Amino acid sequence: MAHSEVKLLGWVEVKRDLGKIKFIILRDYKGKIQITIPPTSSSELTSIFNNLSREDVISVSGIVKNTPQAPNGVEIIPKEIKIINKAVSPLPLELTGKIKVELDTRLDYRILDLRTARSNAIFKINNVMLIAIRNFFVENDFMEIHTPKIIASATEGGTELFPVAYFDKEAFLAQSPQLYKEQLTSVFEKVYEIAPVFRAEESNTTRHLSEIVMLDMEAAFKDYNGIMVLCEQLLDRVFKEVINKCQRELEVLKQKIQRPKTPYRRYSYSEIIEILTSNGVKINWGDDIDTFALRKLGELIQEPYFIKDWPTKNKPFYISPCIDHPEVSESFDLMYGWLEIASGGTRIHQKELLINRIKEKGMNPESFDFHLKTFDWGMPPHAGCGIGLARLLMSITGLDNIREAVLFPRDRYRLTP
Ligand code: ATP
Ligand code: MG
Secondary structure, rough: OOEEEEEEEEEEEEEEEOOOOEEEEEEEEOEEEEEOOOOOOOOOHHHHHHHHHOEEEEEEEEEEEEOOOOOOEEEEEEEEEEEEEEOOOOOOOOOOOOOOHHHHHHHHHHHHHOOOOOHHHHHHHHHHHHHHHHHHHHHOOOOOOOOOEEEEEOOOOOOOOOOEEOOOEEEEEEEOOOHHHHHHHHHHHHHEEEEEEEEEOOOOOOOOOEEEEEEEEEEEEEHHHHHHHHHHHHHHHHHHHHHHHHHHHHOOOOOOOOHHHHHEEEEEEEHHHHHHHHOOOOOOOOOOOOOOHHHHHHHHHOOEEEEEOEEEOOOOOOOOEEOOOOEEEEEEEEEOOOOOEEEEEEEOOOOHHHHHHHHHHHOHHHHHHHHHHHHHHOOOEEEEEEEEEEHHHHHHHHOOHHHHHOOOOOOOOOOOO
């Protein structure tokens, strides 16, 4: 490349005037390069330089020169610089990362914040993660599906639904593709979906948002053990790709990760209750594991692990109870430190049992008529899970707050930008 002529398009990240010699650091989606304006340059170039401010969009035409002392070992000696569009000065957000800015302020100016090294690194890792996930499913012969996000009835009967004014009817935003993906196993056998779901989470935590991207998978002729193996292989693939391809980004985030050994530990829910109890946490068999207990688990176990065989009553109606002890279910949560990354399980495929479970949960089977019907038409045994992608990204990149792992997060208080 040395001595060749190039034209670059990008943003002014830094402008440095050392008197006779002047520098611009130009940034584009791939990286940064130094533009050096030597003392011999035309007065026209100098006056354009003087007019530049941070984040201006410019084009630079010039000669590539090998320079060991330049950041990437090369610099551009410009023949022409054109300002394509100016940015305001000063900008409303400090982008150098030298001054700590509150997350709330960063989110207010998210497009600018995404240009900082930190945020940029997070979403580059996210992209590598998504490519790894899609490749994994393609190689394992899964079909990508998209299920409706405007639905007529609750998937799980929860209170977490957002109502939508849908012409003259009441509708809701989907909290999960659960019922549709189950039905689709009776056609395509192995399906997956990467799409937003909506949860009206009243609580304001560092791990809950109202709109999240879920990775759902569902497979015919598998049970929860088979799905745990798939989850493990998928995560292992993500670790491998991120470690191979994102060293620079991980360095920016000061995050050292190693590929956790597979198979991941499988604890039963009962074992976890014992571990918690013997570590001073007050919890009884049948309780959900609350934030305090989760934090304790995070201290005790750093690697990814599964909590399986949950009490049936703690899980949604479509989860299959164990045949020999129906108070326990064929279910699992995939955990990473203190965070729940995924929930899954064997699903009930017998219509009568499913109707009973809906009733036991205090819901009306009639509102699931569209779903129950499909169980008369040859429903295979099936199992699956839902993975919260932002939670996974949060764990891999070592973030404390899920809001950093979503481009434009939505929570109880934030609806813009
Ligand atoms: P939690 O107990 O952490 O609130 P959940 O058990 O209600 O989660 P599931 O219905 O099991 O959630 O959803 C599957 C996955 O989706 C979770 O394991 C998690 O990774 C992610 N997830 C669920 N709700 C949220 C949310 N409000 N914000 C971010 N991620 C979520
Ligand atoms: Mg769950």
